[in-house]
Amino acid sequence: MKSFLFILGLLLVVVLSATAVPVDGIQSVVSSQVVTRTEVVDYCRPALDVLRREYSTEPDVLQQKSSETFADGLTNLIERQLILHSFENDGYKLPDSVVDQLVQERIRDRFGDRITFMKTLQAQGMTAEQFRKQVREQYIEAALRNQNVQHEIFVSPTKIENYYLANPDEFRVEDQIKLRMIVLAKSAPDDTNALKLAREIQSQIKSGVPFAELASMYSQGSQQQSGGDWGWVQRSVLRKELADVAFNLTPGTVSDIVEMPDTCYLLFVEDKHPAQVRPLTEVAASIEKTLRVKQQAKLQKQWIEGLKKKTFIRYF
Numbered sequence: 001m002k003s004f005l006f007i008l009g010l011l012l013v014v015v016l017s018a019t020a021v022p023v024d025g026i027q028s029v030v031s032s033q034v035v036t037r038t039e040v041v042d043y044c045r046p047a048l049d050v051l052r053r054e055y056s057t058e059p060d061v062l063q064q065k066s067s068e069t070f071a072d073g074l075t076n077l078i079e080r081q082l083i084l085h086s087f088e089n090d091g092y093k094l095p096d097s098v099v100d101q102l103v104q105e106r107i108r109d110r111f112g113d114r115i116t117f118m119k120t121l122q123a124q125g126m127t128a129e130q131f132r133k134q135v136r137e138q139y140i141e142a143a144l145r146n147q148n149v150q151h152e153i154f155v156s157p158t159k160i161e162n163y164y165l166a167n168p169d170e171f172r173v174e175d176q177i178k179l180r181m182i183v184l185a186k187s188a189p190d191d192t193n194a195l196k197l198a199r200e201i202q203s204q205i206k207s208g209v210p211f212a213e214l215a216s217m218y219s220q221g222s223q224q225q226s227g228g229d230w231g232w233v234q235r236s237v238l239r240k241e242l243a244d245v246a247f248n249l250t251p252g253t254v255s256d257i258v259e260m261p262d263t264c265y266l267l268f269v270e271d272k273h274p275a276q277v278r279p280l281t282e283v284a285a286s287i288e289k290t291l292r293v294k295q296q297a298k299l300q301k302q303w304i305e306g307l308k309k310k311t312f313i314r315y316f
Contacts, residue, residue, distance in 0.1 A: 025037045025038060026316050027039075027040055027074050027315070027316055028074065028078055028313060028314060028315050028316060029312070029313070029314045029316075030078055030081035030082060030085060030311060030312070030313050031081070031085045031311050031312055033081045033084070033085070035074065035077050035078060035081060039077060040070060040073045040074050040077060041070070041073075043073045043076065043077055044069050044070055044072075044073035047069050047073075048066055048069060048070075051065050051066055051069065078313065079141075079304055080137060080141050082304065082307040082308060082311055082313075083140065083141050083144050083145070083307070084137055084140060084141070085307075085311055086144065086307055086310075086311075087140050087144060092140075094136060094139070094140060099132060099135065099136045099139075102135050102136070102139055103131070103132050103135050106135055145300060148299065148300070148303045149296045149299045149300055149303075153292050153295045153296065155288045155291045155292055155295070157284075159291060160280075160284050160287045160288055160291065161280065163287050163290070163291060164280050164283065164284075164287060168277050171277050171278045171283050172275070172276070172277050172278075173234070173273075173275065173276060173277075173278060174234040174235055174236065174275050175234065175235060175247060175272070175273070175274055175275045176232045176233065176234055176272070176273040177232070177233060177246055177247060177249075177269045177270075177271070177272050177273075178231065178232050178251075178269065178270040178271040178272070179229075179230040179231075179232075179233050179246060179267065179268070179269055179270070180211055180212060180215055180223075180227060180228040180229050180230065180267070180268040180270065181215070181219070181221060181223065181228045181230055181242075181265060181266070181267055181268070182198075182201060182211070182214065182215045182218060182219040182221070182228055182265065182266040183219050183220050183221030183228075183263060183264075183265060184197055184198055184218065184219070184220060184263065184264040184265070185220050185262065185263050186261070186262055186263060186264065189261045189262070194263070194264045195257065195259060195264055197218065197264075198257045198259075198264040198265075198266060199257065201214050201218055201266060202254075202256075202257060202266060205254055205266075211227075211228070211254060211266075211268040212227030212228065212229070213227065215227045215228030215229075216228070228268075232273070235247055241258065241260065242258060242265060242267065245258055245267060246267045246269060249267065249268075249269040250269070250272075251269055251270060251271050251272050252269070252270070253268070253269060254266060254267065254268045255267040255268070
């Protein structure tokens with residue numbers, strides 16, 4: 001009972017001391033630190049701005065995704081307060097000189113100069129002291145998170161192979177062709193000049209002039225300078241009309257003229273790879289990275305859960 005009364009009393013002190021924050025603006029209390037709704041909104045603002053642009057015509061989706069973003073932001077800020085509380089409790093100190101240096105680096109990297117920095121802060125309604133506090137807290141959070149996942153993580157070849165065998169779709173690739181293309185734009189749907197030029201180019205190809213040489217001379221596509229070289233492409237990269245032609249060509253052959261309302265095309269397939277699952281030797285490094293990231297996330301979660309057990313948290 002005494003413990004309960006102490007916690008309740010501490011909570012009342014915290015709430016009453018937040019004179020500028022209405023009670024309904026408090027989202028949580030971590031130890032003696034308040035996390036307000038305004039802080040969460042400010043933290044989420046860049047993501048919320050993106051959501052507003054992407055889902056401006058879908059209010060229900062916007063509301064759902066904004067709520068999810070807000071919840072994630074609140075979780076992140078609570079975790080930050082847990083980490084800061086642990087930092088202080090364990091007796092760590094971050095010298096003011098280090099914070100000053102971090103602030104100067106942030107100003108240089110993000111704003112370029114102090115005038116721009118001050119104007120930006122003014123537009124955001126933030127003081128220089130608040131910015132300094134933010135930089136300090138972000139640095140402490142990043143340093144402690146990194147410190148607690150620095151344990152040497154060994155990903156065995158067996159784990160890599162097991163992941164590969166259990167997730168074949170992650171490593172499956174479609175049919176691929178090594179493609180070159182000559183692109184000739186029409187000035188109008190009834191323009192016959194592009195088709196006439198395509199026939200002339202086709203005649204030169206049949207007489208032995210290299211496709212790449214003619215693409216460098218005539219193609220109006222973005223790959224002109226590289227001889228019309230598209231490299232290795234999958235079917236999904238091309239317009240259906242082009243894909244249907246290109247993927248039916250045998251390596252070393254040139255297509256007939258593919259005429260569309262706006263463009264004429266000539267396609268040349270140099271080589272072809274059938275659909276396949278990439279071999280383990282090609283993807284082992286990326287699997288190891290994936291498993292390492294998952295293990296780091298697991299360690300982070302365990303560490304945060306340990307901090308929660310040692311710290312008073314109240315949600316509103």
